[in-house]
Amino acid sequence: MSDSEDITVIEKFIDSLHDEIMERTNINQSVINMDTNNTGSEMSEFESESDIGQDPWQYQKMSNREENLGLKNPILIQKLISSSIGIVKDLGATRTGHLMVVCFDKHQFNQLSKLKQLGQWSVNVFQPKSLNTTKGCIYNVSLDIDETDLQEILEKQQVSRLQRLTYYDKNTKTRVPSKTLKLFFNTAELPPRVLIGFKSHKTKLFVPKPTQCFKCQGFGHMQRECRNSVKCVRCGEDHKDRECKIKAKCANCNGDHPATSKDCPKKIENEKILKQVCKEKCSVKEARTHVLKESKQNPLQGKKENIPKEHEKISLTKGLFQQLTEFDNFILLLIMTTIQVPTLPDNVQKVSVVANMVLELLGVHVNQEYILDKLTLIN
Known part of the structure; x- marks a missing residue:
């Protein structure tokens, strides 16, 4: 197999991978915000009802059938809870009027679970x-x-x-059904697979897209809840003009792009925060702290380079191929398609050449030791 044939094999593989993930991309961009809107009514100091940390047993919700405890005097609520079970780790309210209590330990959690009366109010305590x-x-x-x-x-x-789920078809200019299903499980952990007929389907964690306000262009809330001043989506100035011709300047990061740009560092940051929330089942506050700390340690992370149009397909594959398989297994598959390169005498050089090719095509560094170990077992 010649060098040109090797490259052709890889390009064909990337093309097929690109086509397969295109539908997923369209679906994620067009429908995930719908779920964000559905859950947005619960947002508060705890950001959302799914405000659960690495120790889920810590979290309890408290409600009263007749009155919204979340609208009562917060100092009085804190005093009543402290006198009943001691000082708690955190205390907040959802917009539906429930209290969210974070306990320090399982003993306090069990005490709170048995609580039936809080001052003058009878209460129902339950886990989110x-x-x-x-x-x-x-x-x-x-x-x-x-x-x-x-x-x-x-x-x-x-x-x-x-x-x-549905996606927007550019040809018919309508939304059409897709081959993707969103599943709601009655389990705390996402099952790895589900069986439909003769086919086993791998599940992927559903991560909502960040909610963005059409008024101030900020993230985390919607226009009807916004108390900020109006910002232009294009130039970031204090006006709302759909036909604005001023040079693009982001209202969130001051970058030279509109506030809705997918390359905006603030948008990327919020996407990472939501992914952390879903993956680790932590609060938005905890996720934000983690993401910001990680950004300080890796200041180049999240920044996107200006990629020429001819490399758009490769760039898209770089960002999304991890939805299909684990990174090292994907690289191993590439190695297997090019392992018979006649001009290279041993696997070490073959792995090195292909690793450089992957770096050039995808911009990703390959764990060469891992690949060599796998090839040794195969051979």
């Missing part, structure tokens, strides 16, 4: 629903399968409900 549920996506589910049949099959696999 999100502690025992999770959301995921599966791909390539045939459009010919009826959703009623899917629901019947999947409910026996801890799926409470499902939703077939």
Whole structure:
């Protein structure tokens, strides 16, 4: 196999990978905000109902049937809780009027679980629903399968409900059903796979896109909740003009792009925060602290280079191929397609050449020792 044939094999593989992830990209960009809007009504000091940390047993919600405890005097609420179970780690309120209490230890958690009266109010203490549920996506589910049949099959696999996602078709200029399903599980952990007919589908954690305000262009809230001044989406000035011709300047980061740009560092930062929340089941506050700390340690992380148009497909693959498989296994697959390069005498040089090729194509460094170990086992 010649060098040109080797490169052609890799390019064909990347092309097929690119086509497969295009549908996923369209779906994620067009429908995930819908879920954010559905959960946004619970946002408060705790940011959302899914405000759960690395020790989920710490978190309890408290409510009263007749009155919104979250709207009562916070100092009085704190005194009553402290006198009942001692000082708690954190205390806040959701917009539905519930209290969110974070305990220091399991003993305090158990005390709170048994609490029936808080001052003059009878209370119901329960764990947030999100502690025992999770959301995921599966791909390539045939459009010919009826959703009623899917629901019947999947409910026996801890799926409470499902939703077939849609994407915007540029040709018909309408939203059309996709082969992707969003699944709501009655389990705290995301099952690795679900079975539909003769096919086992790998699940992927569902991560919502950041909510962005159309008024101030900030993240984390919507226009109807915004108390900030109006900012132009294009130039960041104090006006709202859809036909603005002023040079682009982001209202969030002062960069030379509109506030809605997918390359905005602030948007990328918020995407990482939401991913951390879903992955680690931590609060938005904890996730933000983690992401900002990581950004300080790796200041170049999250910054995007200006990539020529001819390399857009490779750039897209770089950002999304991890949705399909683990990184090292993906690289191993590339190695296997080019292992017979006749001009290279041994595996060490072959791995080195292909690693450089991957770095050039995808901008990613390869763990060469890992690949060599795998090739030794194969050979």
